[in-house]
Amino acid sequence: MNWLKKTLDFGQKIKRFLKKRPSRQDIENSDWVSCCGPILKKDLENNLFVCAKCNKHHRMSCVQRFDTFFGKGNYQILNTPISNNEDPLLWKDKVAYSEKLKAAKKNTKQDCAIMVATGKINDIEVVVASANMAFLGASVSISEAEALVYAVQHAIDNNKSFINFCSGGGMRMMTSTIALNAGMVKTTLAINELKKKKLPYIVCLADPCFGGILASYASTADITLAEENCFAGFAGRKVIEGTLNEQLPLNFQSASHLLSCGFLDAEVHRKDLPEKIGLILSILLKKQSNVKMEDSGQTSENNIKTREAS
Numbered sequence: 001m002n003w004l005k006k007t008l009d010f011g012q013k014i015k016r017f018l019k020k021r022p023s024r025q026d027i028e029n030s031d032w033v034s035c036c037g038p039i040l041k042k043d044l045e046n047n048l049f050v051c052a053k054c055n056k057h058h059r060m061s062c063v064q065r066f067d068t069f070f071g072k073g074n075y076q077i078l079n080t081p082i083s084n085n086e087d088p089l090l091w092k093d094k095v096a097y098s099e100k101l102k103a104a105k106k107n108t109k110q111d112c113a114i115m116v117a118t119g120k121i122n123d124i125e126v127v128v129a130s131a132n133m134a135f136l137g138a139s140v141s142i143s144e145a146e147a148l149v150y151a152v153q154h155a156i157d158n159n160k161s162f163i164n165f166c167s168g169g170g171m172r173m174m175t176s177t178i179a180l181n182a183g184m185v186k187t188t189l190a191i192n193e194l195k196k197k198k199l200p201y202i203v204c205l206a207d208p209c210f211g212g213i214l215a216s217y218a219s220t221a222d223i224t225l226a227e228e229n230c231f232a233g234f235a236g237r238k239v240i241e242g243t244l245n246e247q248l249p250l251n252f253q254s255a256s257h258l259l260s261c262g263f264l265d266a267e268v269h270r271k272d273l274p275e276k277i278g279l280i281l282s283i284l285l286k287k288q289s290n291v292k293m294e295d296s297g298q299t300s301e302n303n304i305k306t307r308e309a310s
């Protein structure tokens with residue numbers, strides 16, 4: 001039966017060859033990306049990483065997010081604290097978590113999935129946090145939570161508004177309840193401190209935003225926006241369909257559906273985000289000035305100038 005085994009093995013080899021997918025390195029070295037068709041990476045970048053044909057808002061790194069939001073060179077990246085014990089459970093499945101973490105840092109050139117920057121939008125000082133899906137699915141663990149808490153503290157100390165571009169698969173299960181405590185509880189408490197200071201907190205959901213992220217700091221904003229064609233929810237579509245044993249509508253968990261349910265305040269194209277967020281901030285800050293005006297008798301104009309200058 002040796003001949004049969006040889007034939008089967010040869011068949012498997014052909015199958016593997018036909019199914020061979022490009023490696024991460026192949027994809028990185030290519031000038032093209034795949035969407036509804038092939039697009040030159042340069043063309044995609046020039047269009048803010050949005051497909052000109054199907055309007056898909058492609059995922060971006062944190063630096064690319066800051067570049068498209070503030071403009072290149074118009075912001076300053078803040079050094080957020082990195083935990084000196086990122087793998088307290090010494091987690092290991094097929095590959096040790098410490099190895100996965102090392103690879104993610106090397107591939108993304110980031111220390112953790114979330115980066116924080118500060119700059120001006122509509123001449124208003126803001127702190128912006130952004131997550132990178134390429135870093136372990138932008139899942140949140142100790143250092144990511146620390147980055148968000150640092151961003152909030154910086155906003156409070158410097159009287160700035162906080163804008164949080166939220167995306168990711170949820171809390172990082174390799175750090176279990178530590179991730180849940182840091183990522184959900186600690187960040188939510190930090191956001192509450194921001195609100196006590198009456199500083200605006202704006203969330204913009206970016207595709208995909210799921211799990212504990214949506215169940216904590218992504219759902220507690222004064223204004224919640226989403227990029228066009230973004231998907232967000234708690235459990236994933238397949239899990240819900242399996243639990244309910246029924247098929248869900250095609251637009252389930254899409255930004256347009258969330259908007260129709262009242263979960264979102266607006267669905268915005270990426271190119272319009274700086275203008276829309278700038279407008280929202282000026283309205284929110286003016287509204288607060290009007291409240292102050294009644295107390296102090298100052299004009300709202302003066303109050304806005306005072307606040308923006310402070």
Ligand SMILES: [Zn+2]
Binds near residue numbers: 037053
């Ligand atoms: Zn496309």
